[in-house]
Amino acid sequence: MxxxxxxxxxxxxxxxxxxxxxxxxxxxRRNTLPEIARITELEAQIKDVDGTRIELDTQVSDLTREQKKADTEVEMVKTRRTRDEERLNSGAVSNPKDLASLQHELVALERRISTLEDAELEIMEKLEEAQTGLAVVQGDLDSLKADRDEQVAARDAAIEVLDQQAADTQAERGTSAAGIxxxxxxxxxxxxxxxxxxxxxxxxxxxxxxxxxxxxxxxxxxxxxxxxxxxxxxxxxxxxxxxxxxxx
Ligand SMILES: [Zn+2]
Known part of the structure; x- marks a missing residue:
């Protein structure tokens, strides 16, 4: 035809x-804006770093709980030591055998306190390390998110310009098409x-x-x-x- x-x-x-x-x-151009690829890249990094943050956050919670538990244990043994010392100093225990047993217990409690305090210190060190790590990772995450938000704003601004140009061209196209x-x-x-x-x-x-x-x-x-x-x-x-x- x-x-x-x-x-x-x-x-x-x-x-x-x-x-x-x-x-x-x-x-x-709208589909291939460099910001689009950059945002995808940043989103992947954010997901990755956020995974590490969650891990460290869990570590901090666990270690805080462990530290409290260790602290309670130390306090319990110290309370017992105070009680034994008071008994010893009160002179209430006069039987040499009981006295020896009490002194023996005090030595054992002292050793136990030392062991528990060492363990608590170790937990506190780990906790501090996890807290420092968490702060660093949180900082990285914040900066990645800020970067991402910036790219999103740049992408949206570019899209707005392109869409305006497309709308103008579309209007001109309408005029051209009217004569055909x-x-x-x-x-x-x-x-x-x-x-x-x-x-x-x-x-x-x-x-x-x-x-x-x-x-x-x-x-x-x-x-x-x-x-x-x-x-x-x-x-x-x-x-x-x-x-x-x-x-x-
Ligand atoms: Zn041809």
């Missing part, structure tokens, strides 16, 4: 093609769906869609066609728009 359209409408199709190329380019008959637009959309570019200018005997020079026989056929006949490139099938520099 041959589509017919006056030369002005055909020329408007080239405008439409140029606007569609801009729209495609804007969409491509529906059947030509339909053909254009079909060809564009197949080849990406729907319409190309013919300049100096060359199709600007496929960049090939059109051979003599085809060229003569094109030259003979009425000016309102919509031409197709014999090489790439794109809609071929004649220009004053077509070389026909």
């Amino acid at each position: 041959t589509v017919k359209a006056d030369p002005t409408a055909q020329a408007a199709l080239l405008e439409l093609q140029a606007q569609d190329a801009i729209l495609a380019q804007l969409q491509h 008959p529906v059947d030509l637009i339909t053909l254009y959309d079909k060809v564009r769906g197949q080849y990406g570019v729907g319409a190309a200018a013919l300049r100096a005997r060359r199709c600007e869609g496929c960049r090939l020079e059109i051979n003599g026989a085809d060229l003569r056929e094109l030259a003979a066609a009425p000016e309102d006949e919509v031409l197709r490139c014999p090489e790439c099938s794109r809609i071929l728009i004649r220009t004053p520099e077509s070389g026909l």
